[in-house]
Amino acid sequence: MKFEGKLAVQSRIDKVWNFISDPEKVIQCIPGIEDYSVDEEKRVTAKVKVSIGFIKGIFHASSRVLEEDPQRYIAKLNLTGSGAGSGFNGTVEIKLTSLDGSTQIAWLADVNVSGPLGSLAKPMLEGYVRRIVEQLFDCVKQRLA
């Protein structure tokens, strides 16, 4: 499933970029984060508590940087994870654009969920993943403000 979104933050593009490209900072914005670690290659492993409807589970997730271009303000991450007998895998692409004084964050995510969760509630998962991503960027926005 693919989805995208945009939001504007009242902050300069280099400041936003510094935040976005620092996993230590971004990770604290992930809803339900319980535990995480970041290595020198910015590879993140994290434990995230997830609740979808009445299903509650711990997901073990990891991400690594596929592409990072500070000149063009583009970053691409790979995400994988598993929990509740299911697995997910995908990419997130983030692009920053300067809009006089503020910065627009545009994101495009392509995530695939496999296993019982995926077949049980695919349409619902879409809404759920969207909600998580929105919460994440909301948090980013707040932290930058």
Next chain:
Amino acid sequence: MSFKYVGKPIPPQDGFLKVTGTATYTFDLELPGMLYAKLVTSTVPHARIKKIDVSRALGVPGVVRVVTGKEYPYRVGMYAGDRDLLAIDKVNWVGHPVAAVIAETLEAAEKAIDLVDVEYEELPAIFDPLEALKPDALLIHEKMEEYRHSPAFKPIPGTNIANKFTLVRGDVEKGFRESDVVLEEEFHISHVSHCYMEVQNVIAHYHLDGTVEIWTSWQNVAPVRQIMALSLGIPHNKIIVRIPYVGGGFGGKAGLGWEALVAILSKAAGHRPVKLVLSRKEQFSTAAVREGFHAFAKAGFKKDGTFNAYSVRFILDAGAYADYTVNVGRAVGYSADGCYEIPNINVESLTVYTNKIPTTALRGFGYPESHWVLEQIIDRAAKKLGIDPSEIRRKNLVKPGHSHTCTGERLREDAGDPQKVLKTLVDEIGWGKPSENPPEPWKVRAKGLSLFVKGPAQPPNAAASAILKFNEDASIDLLIATGNFGQGTVTALMQIVAEEFGLPLEKVRVDYVRDTHKSAYTWQTVGSRGLFTDGIAILKAIEDAKNQIFTVASEVLRCPKDQLELVDGEVRVKGKPWEKIPLQDIVMGYTYPNGNSIGGPVIGRGVFMSTHTTYLDPDTGQGNPTIFHTFGGTAVELELDLLTGEINILKAVEVLDLGKVINPLLVKQQTHGGLIMGTSISLYEEIKFDERGWVVNPNFTSYYLVRIKDLPREVVARYIETPQLDGPYGARGIGELTMIGVAPAIANAIYNSIGVKLDRLPMNPEYVWRALREQRPDLVEEAWKRFSKYEKIVEVTI
């Protein structure tokens, strides 16, 4: 000749314990001090293993050990030899075991698998064998040249081809040039699971003295021992394999199992017994299933219907490991001609690795696949030529005693009567007589035919043996190895023994446990071979025992051996029934009144060995692969709902030339069972994968199986008895054959009646609905009109 037991409807001898729930299966067994193993399986389809961290798992109370592939780098297998005990360095499918947790309880083991952390570096995955065949495709097996494979197979290192089988007979290009009609068609089959009731499960005890004891739910003991001995380097007599009652096999418990792995786990866990039980989920994702396949066929016919040339390319989607599927690929190849004489034929059958679940045999062993293609080709050609499908079959059928199969084997004179099979089939289904109109005018009724032939796909030297031991009361312990997982073979074999000795059936016993140490040897219980091969061995053992009995009796009764006969448990002098000795006075040795004794305990032995079978030529596929051919046919009359795509079988006819019916009740059960399984695989069954290679329907709520309401409404089974002279009482095997014809008969019925081609299995409602809309929109529209047009106008008050 009249028999007392042979040919009689004797109920299966294991039925009572099974229906009372007291039969013992491996699943029921627990040994003192037994530990439980659980597999940690891959969540990615293709990746290098960067790191396996077992520390968190070891922290779970009750966990004894966690074993990873690198610690025990044994390569296992029977034919392709392509598998590691546990993944080493690389995982090749979602569900690939990377580690095994051993714990005091299953609960602890299941808790701990979640805590084994595996770090993967993903590689691009290949899910379609056609992609895997591309020259630049990534290699799934990078070390193929190291594999110790059987000489019958041709793996091609540097490619994803696990086996390349080729067969050449005649000149196929010339054949096409000389044909009046040439068709080109393609066909596909999806992966299916065996769906036996008892999941795969094994107990292994690796004793301190190096002896390994195995209990397993498998089809036969010998191959389990053979694989373990070859893979682990343990001498054969130090491996004892025991198989109690088995809850179904269908070919899925014939090849490589988990025994070698669990034996190693037992050793790793301080020589305590270890049990591994797969869950149903794992049956759909980790155990081997039946392969998927593509077939590309070209067929040339002459105006008069003569099948002149056939060229076919089979591409088997073998998944990540193909230990047994390489032989399925070979069998698909050499059965390409079915029961027709085709002078010019070219076959290429490629068994191809992909990043999907591994595959193995399933009831029919490649023959359902080859017939799915061939039998539809026949009907499509018939339509093009304007010849009736039964007539084109009649014209091209092989003639026993004259014809050669595509491997160049001359069919023996007593191979069966295919013309009679066809005639019986046509008569019973009322071929040529149109079906009644269905009560609902948006449905159509149609009839379809399919013929088939099959023999066991086995190595040329696959032997069998039997030991027959008399007890004090002249009861008999029959020591055979042929597996007992629902087929009924053992009951039929017991009938033969009772018949030959003139003893009540109750006097013959076959223990429910097969044991490499105690049972006689048989190569395998597969390929519908048990009754034939073990039956012959038993008849020879009976002859041997009788000879011992008559030698003693001849001395006691002072009469030449050839003047003696065995009747009702007594040795009698022919024509003088009052001169006799009861068997129990001989079978432990005969004692004269003064105490002098002669003879001794009677033990009969017999073997089966095929002397005329050969390996197939690696370049042309020529040779004699088969010990018998059983001919048969399936015809169906069905009802197709043009609006939903649902197919209902109203009547199914099955005809088999099985040489001799040993037990009419059990053969009927086999026939019904095969038709049910055939219907299920034709219409419903399919393992579905998502774009990441995960199986999305690993349970019976979303993996569809036939239900009682979907069964053929009426089943007619007819048996032809053209004896095979060297078969037991003339009999041939039929176990797998009963399902081969179902799928092509259904597809042919629909093609014949409305011209819609159904190229892939399963023919589930949605697929059929799409095919109808694409190929016959006119019919669908007409059906829709009939469905939604109401003569009666009803008005309501509003």
Next chain:
Amino acid sequence: MSFGAPYLTLPEFTYHKPKSLKEALQLLNEFRDEAKVMAGGVGLIAFMKERLLAPNHVIDIKDIPELKIIEYRKGEGLKIGATVTMSEIEKHDIVREKYVALHQAVKAGSDPIIKNRATLVGNICEAIPWVDGPVPLIAYNAELEIMSVDNVRRMPVSEFIKGPVEISLEPNEIVTSVYLPDLPPEAKSLFMKFNTGSEFALATLAAYVNDSKKPRDARLVYGAVSTKPVRAYEAEKIILTNKNISEAVILAAEKASKEIDVISDVLATEDYRRHLVKLLTINVLSRIFEVG
């Protein structure tokens, strides 16, 4: 982590079997999120085996007498307690005679062994899109009675199910009964299911009409086609506003197949489901209005 929850065992939990509703509600109030209520267990155990749920406490309500009641009162309707099994519902005379769509849905729901355990209330609380139970209930405008230690409330089934595995239930609440309103004597209802090779349907329809001669009230509820049962309001209108009902049936079917939300999943694609919606609608409505 392994492929797709391959477990044979259940996660550990403490098992409670209260003898009264009060006791059950108190336990639930104490453990809240840590607990799950079990009626038949058909859904709960499956979810636990998949590790989609791992409650520390399971509160089995099968021993509570007041939840075992199924009773019909004229003018009030039918009350079905939380632990009444599908088999008991299927055998109930009033259900068979009056609430025909419910009877048919229960009958088609699964095999007898499961029906001896499964409950209708449990079927609703699973909120799995493919199950049959909720579909006729929504067609009857049925309501649930929901209790906690300090509150009793009622809520329509249609609002209670919010989506797959998502229901409107607080951690300390138990669904105690489902109430089906009494039906006018002329009322007609039917349920039809399209399934193949599994008890899970590809599409179902429960239809209700107050009177097939003078339809004033009609409800068409489709199950297994979307993330939750969905009503075809526009199609219902067509039935209520068309004098020529033979024609209205076809128009309603066309409308329903277009207006409702339909999903693609492992069982079927959206196209095929929309097609089935059309067929089911014609089949069911032509039987209700006795056309064709």
